[in-house]
Amino acid sequence: MLFGQVVMGPAGCGKSTYCYSLQQRALDSARNVLVINLDPAAENYSYSAYADIKELVSVEQVEEELCLGPNGALVYCMEYLLENFEWLEEILGGLLDNDYVIFDCPGQIELYTHYSFMKDFTVAVKHLGFQLCGVYLLDSQVLSDPSKYLGGCLSALSTMLQLEIPHVNVLSKMDLVKGNTSDDDDLEDEEDSLICPDMTQLLEALSVTAPQMFYRLNQALSQLLEDYSLTQFIPLNIQEPESISFVFSQIDQAIQYGEDAEVRDVLP
Numbered sequence: 001m002l003f004g005q006v007v008m009g010p011a012g013c014g015k016s017t018y019c020y021s022l023q024q025r026a027l028d029s030a031r032n033v034l035v036i037n038l039d040p041a042a043e044n045y046s047y048s049a050y051a052d053i054k055e056l057v058s059v060e061q062v063e064e065e066l067c068l069g070p071n072g073a074l075v076y077c078m079e080y081l082l083e084n085f086e087w088l089e090e091i092l093g094g095l096l097d098n099d100y101v102i103f104d105c106p107g108q109i110e111l112y113t114h115y116s117f118m119k120d121f122t123v124a125v126k127h128l129g130f131q132l133c134g135v136y137l138l139d140s141q142v143l144s145d146p147s148k149y150l151g152g153c154l155s156a157l158s159t160m161l162q163l164e165i166p167h168v169n170v171l172s173k174m175d176l177v178k179g180n181t182s183d184d185d186d187l188e189d190e191e192d193s194l195i196c197p198d199m200t201q202l203l204e205a206l207s208v209t210a211p212q213m214f215y216r217l218n219q220a221l222s223q224l225l226e227d228y229s230l231t232q233f234i235p236l237n238i239q240e241p242e243s244i245s246f247v248f249s250q251i252d253q254a255i256q257y258g259e260d261a262e263v264r265d266v267l268p
């Protein structure tokens with residue numbers, strides 16, 4: 001059985017940096033982390049890529065040859081990848097059991113929330129014998145803006161429902177959050193180590209900033225998210241090796257849970 005992560009989230013949330021950190025962290029573990037870039041517009045990333053979609057197709061090339069704008073070209077590239085899936089199949093075909101694959105995805109979240117591409121992609125990869133986990137990154141800076149936080153939770157939810165694979169939410173760039181310190185004692189208690197803002201406080205803050213007519217809607221949305229633990233995020237501070245290990249362990253658990261779970265298990 002091979003394992004992999006599908007790393008998603010809005011542009012600039014830290015996906016490529018996260019992939020690089022996983023690769024670095026894995027240097028002293030039994031896992032051999034291989035990162036595959038799936039963003040046909042990516043210009044540079046710090047990790048060493050095992051494969052890159054641009055070897056197959058790039059946004060630049062499609063824009064030029066088909067006279068498409070950047071978004072149309074991106075969608076075309078992703079569909080092209082699916083139509084030519086044997087390219088990836090060949091790359092993944094030679095992997096060994098301790099190889100652990102990370103797919104670094106584009107930052108256009110409509111690819112996960114509006115199109116079926118990512119769903120079809122994960123189905124195809126699973127057919128090759130992979131257990132996948134969806135990893136949705138959100139920049140920790142959203143914590144200072146309740147409406148952005150709520151919006152981020154909803155886009156993570158939408159992604160989770162589209163992909164139908166085990167899923168975790170990760171709050172990136174925690175080194176930028178003031179007063180954020182994690183020590184080994186904290187990490188021993190997993191529940192305490194997860195970030196889960198108080199929804200009552202969030203609602204109060206929203207009632208100040210959002211128009212009154214949205215109050216009941218915001219109340220219902222935050223209740224729904226809280227009931228399903230969808231406001232829970234794994235904090236990621238890439239400067240702390242134990243934080244990266246913690247993310248890894250939470251993803252292992254999510255994959256294990258996904259293997260065991262039936263639909264009734266996720267009902268509140």
Ligand SMILES: Nc1nc2c(ncn2[C@@H]2O[C@H](COP(=O)(O)OP(=O)(O)OP(=O)(O)O)[C@@H](O)[C@H]2O)c(=O)[nH]1
Pocket residue numbers: 009010011012013014015016017018039042106107108172173174175176236237238
């Ligand atoms: N302080 C801090 N900065 C970070 C962290 N992760 C990423 N950044 C910075 O945030 C910016 C965007 O990071 P990327 O890793 O390229 O983000 P991305 O999600 O891959 O971006 P797209 O490819 O555009 O979707 C870069 O300037 C990074 O240096 C982090 O954990 N801490």
